[in-house]
Amino acid sequence: MINAHTEVYAILGHPVRHSFSPAIHNAAFQANNINAVYVAFDVENIADALKGIRALGIRGASITIPHKIAIIPYLDELTDLASKIGSVNTVYWEDGKLKGDNTDAYGFYESLSHHEEITDKTILMLGAGGAALAVSFALFAYDKPAKLIIAARNREQREQLRSRLLSNFPDATIETCNFESLSEARKQSQIIINTTPVGMFPNEDQIPFDPALIPEKITVMDLIYHPVETRLLQEAARKHCTIIPGTEMLLYQAARQFEIWTGEKPPLPIMKKALLSCLKQN
Numbered sequence: 515m516i517n518a519h520t521e522v523y524a525i526l527g528h529p530v531r532h533s534f535s536p537a538i539h540n541a542a543f544q545a546n547n548i549n550a551v552y553v554a555f556d557v558e559n560i561a562d563a564l565k566g567i568r569a570l571g572i573r574g575a576s577i578t579i580p581h582k583i584a585i586i587p588y589l590d591e592l593t594d595l596a597s598k599i600g601s602v603n604t605v606y607w608e609d610g611k612l613k614g615d616n617t618d619a620y621g622f623y624e625s626l627s628h629h630e631e632i633t634d635k636t637i638l639m640l641g642a643g644g645a646a647l648a649v650s651f652a653l654f655a656y657d658k659p660a661k662l663i664i665a666a667r668n669r670e671q672r673e674q675l676r677s678r679l680l681s682n683f684p685d686a687t688i689e690t691c692n693f694e695s696l697s698e699a700r701k702q703s704q705i706i707i708n709t710t711p712v713g714m715f716p717n718e719d720q721i722p723f724d725p726a727l728i729p730e731k732i733t734v735m736d737l738i739y740h741p742v743e744t745r746l747l748q749e750a751a752r753k754h755c756t757i758i759p760g761t762e763m764l765l766y767q768a769a770r771q772f773e774i775w776t777g778e779k780p781p782l783p784i785m786k787k788a789l790l791s792c793l794k795q796n
């Protein structure tokens with residue numbers, strides 16, 4: 515029951531009305547009998563929103579597009595990983611300071627490592643945008659792949675990501691290519707990760723590359739969570755690959771946020787049920 519002691523958590527983004535996070539977090543608070551509520555704020559000015567968080571004593575926040583980078587100057591501190599990635603998706607209080615963390619990296623790693631050994635593997639990552647940043651940092655911060663191949667259509671973007679990774683992980687082996695050279699890159703790869711939005715609702719018929727190029731029996735992960743099974747994953751399943759939908763990363767990043775905010779074990783099955791029910795309704 516909401517009363518005078520109810521604590522408030524929020525997601526700050528623009529647009530934000532499509533977000534599944536309120537359903538996932540409110541289900542978790544309820545399951546663990548925590549007197550808290552999680553709401554969505556459609557925010558254009560992140561500096562003002564942060565003043566609001568401080569003034570109103572909001573206990574924690576998820577940060578989404580377009581504020582993940584812009585929020586950084588307004589926080590008191592960043593975790594080491596968020597600082598390296600240069601992007602924040604979680605805000606919490608610690609010792610009176612407002613801190614920023616990045617649970618996308620954790621959520622991604624948790625999801626992939628449940629299905630596949632990453633150490634010494636060659637990984638092909640499609641895309642070099644915001645999510646690719648968290649994914650690629652997680653690969654080297656939490657594990658030791660043999661090689662990462664970054665495929666992106668924008669040369670400057672993929673080279674910038676490579677340089678940034680190498681300045682943090684000098685021993686890493688990282689190559690880049692464009693989408694036209696995927697044929698060669700995919701032959702070496704044991705894991706393919708799509709971080710582009712190609713195939714996302716309402717363009718479910720799209721696929722980031724020719725499905726004939728998907729190797730047999732590798733692991734294919736798509737960060738897209740709507741639809742749960744993208745065309746890329748459907749084609750990969752036909753090639754007897756292990757497939758990992760983006761719902762898993764979404765779930766694990768939310769679970770990590772819950773843990774940071776409450777110090778309690780997240781009720782994963784309840785959070786998953788809430789997420790799947792949102793997807794069914796959309």
Ligand code: NAP
Binds near residue numbers: 642645711714
């Ligand atoms: P972003 O910053 O806009 O980056 C998208 C990347 O994909 C860029 O490198 C972009 O290249 C590339 N791209 C876009 N359209 C392309 C196309 N038609 N062909 C080839 N490359 C293309 O977006 P983001 O924040 O990284 O998000 C990407 C996807 O990840 C979205 O679908 C998002 O929903 C998903 N995501 C999922 C989770 C999760 O928890 N499951 C978390 C974060 C993000 P250009 O710059 O050349 O356009």
